[in-house]
Amino acid sequence: MILTPESVQRIKDKLAQYPQRKSAVLPALTVAYRQVGHLNDDVYREISQVIGVPTLEIAEAATFYTMFPKQPVGKYLIQVCHNISCSLMGADSLVAYLEDKLGIKKGDTTPDGLFTLICVECLGSCATAPMMQINHDYYENLTPEKVDAILQQLRSEA
Ligand code: FES
Incomplete structure (x- = not known):
């Protein structure tokens, strides 16, 4: 079981x-x-x-439902919305920034098993674009500085 x-x-x-x-x-x-x-x-x-x-x-x-991963993922599943509002507000740049910071490509998991990065459709928080969901929490109005702080916080909790 x-x-x-x-x-x-x-x-x-x-x-x-x-x-x-x-x-x-x-x-x-x-x-x-x-x-x-x-x-x-x-x-x-x-x-x-x-x-x-x-x-x-x-x-x-x-x-x-894409919110249910079908294979093992990292401790933190980062789901970046890449639908229209988030795209207009820089979702592509956000993904590229995360790929650079994590050293992985979209769809991959970091070698330490901490982070998996994927793109998903609208998460219903269009007014706070660009945004992402990590596990069950939303992170909104994202900037590179906010992403740095979020990653640092999650790494410190791991
Ligand atoms: S388009 Fe990103 S939350 Fe709706």
């Missing part, structure tokens, strides 16, 4: 909140992602056993 008993219980609690089992798919995926750090076929199968929805339907939902 990949899911801990605590995660299984959380998923069962979510399931109890909905009149239809399928409604618990996204909450269950979220619980699993927060525990495991990424999703894969084994996780889908275990969720299927808990909520009684076919594994294929769970996998379909998971693959639709």
Whole structure:
């Protein structure tokens, strides 16, 4: 089993909140992602056993949402929005800056396993572009100085 008993219980609690089992798919995926750090076929199968929805339907939902990584990622998953508002406000420069500071390319993980850098679609914070999400937190109105401070803070917490 990949899911801990605590995660299984959380998923069962979510399931109890909905009149239809399928409604618990996204909450269950979220619980699993927060525990495991990424999703894969084994996780889908275990969720299927808990909520009684076919594994294929769970996998379909998971693959639709880019916020669920499908392979192991670094301790800090940096998701830079590159949709229209963020692009207009310098998302490309932000990505290039992060690539330079981290010594990796978009899609890669630093050799120490600390950071994974990816680009994602709109995160719903267009008014604070350019922005990025790191794990579950938003970082907005980004500048190179802010990025430096954020990376330094995360490295100090690692
Ligand atoms: S375009 Fe970046 S948050 Fe919406």
